[in-house]
Amino acid sequence: MKMAFQGVRGANSEVGIRQYYGPEAEALGFDFSEQVFEAVLSGQAQYGFVPVENSIAGNVAVHLDLLLRHPVSIIAEGYVPIQHCLLTLPGVRPSELKRVYFHPVALAQCRPFIRQADLVAVPDFDTAGAARALAQRQSREEAAIAPALCADYYGLQILRDQIQQARRNITRFVTFVRAEHIPEGLQREKTSLAFQTRHRPGALVACLELFSRYGLNLTRLESRPVPENPFKYTFFVDFIGSLQDEAVQHCLMAMGYHTYLIKILGAYPVDPQDSTRSD
Missing domain, CATH: 3.40.190.10 (Periplasmic binding protein-like II)
Structure with missing residues (x-):
């Protein structure tokens, strides 16, 4: 099992690969994040493993952009303690x-x-x-x-050891595959998606209200600028729910009225270490 990550041997990404996939996973390091995605799309690696947010530093913007841009799908998440x-x-x-x-x-x-x-x-x-x-x-x-x-x-x-300021310094990673290589029988408890709203007042608020209306618990909301459209934004959200759930289907259908782009970035199991999940 070959897993691509950004960095050289010993990087936090490799620490995460060892934590979640053990010694049988062959970790392939690349200098640039774009190369990680290219390796998965070309078949050089079966999986990509990248950080998307840190509990102190916030989101990892480059990986949000690449998940949106490329035909890949998230199949797992993981939380890795960062010890400097x-x-x-x-x-x-x-x-x-x-x-x-x-x-x-x-x-x-x-x-x-x-x-x-x-x-x-x-x-x-x-x-x-x-x-x-x-x-x-x-x-x-x-x-x-x-x-x-x-x-x-x-x-x-x-x-x-452990010279970081906060003892609970945690990075959330995601594992992704080519969109057509999603494993059969994958448990889908959590969904990540990106959307861009139509240019009219209240469009974003209307979308967020839909999640509340259909009882979907948002665990993350981020925004990223759209490079080719200055001062327009892509919104990235994670929520507890499966695409097979009727509430999720109704929510996404209703969002279509307020958006001109919706992309499902992946649906996958909730990691037990996810502290944002409701009890």
Whole structure:
């Protein structure tokens, strides 16, 4: 089973793949998110595994855009605890450090630690990539903020673990396949969709009221600008419900009056760690 993700070995996405799919999953890393989707569409990988939102940093806009643009379907979600570690070369002491490399999202999550450590902060393209580059440079004055898995891969030491500000730092990932490769018998408890409203007053409010009218619990609402249509927006929603439910069918039919685009991004089981689900 080949699973594509964005990043290099040791990235949080690979941590998530290990957590949910075990060692039998072959994790294929790519430099750019677009390449992850291309790998799935071309058959190079059967599955894609990408983050869509973080409990601190918010949504991962590029992946929302790509899920909308490409003929793929979400078949699963997963919640991965993000634990940032300060990695150095073996034997390095804190007093030797002058610079720390990190992904910008990691900065938002570890800012108090970086400030207290009094290190020069240097942004990097990728968390695991920063760890790999540190191992290649062999500099005792540098550290990287990255997952603990990177220490194993690149021969680094964990000088400090769990340096993130919030202990409950969680990223939600989704697994997707080509639209025509949805597994048979997939349990569909939760639905993700994107829609664009017609340009008239109250269209968005009318759509949201429909979810309430038909008793559908929204667990997420995001908006993204439409690049080819300035100041127009695509709205992304998740809700508890299956496309086979009569209430969902009636809701989507009624939404057609207020929208000119609706795309089902996927229907899939609710992960037990989803804290937004009603009891």
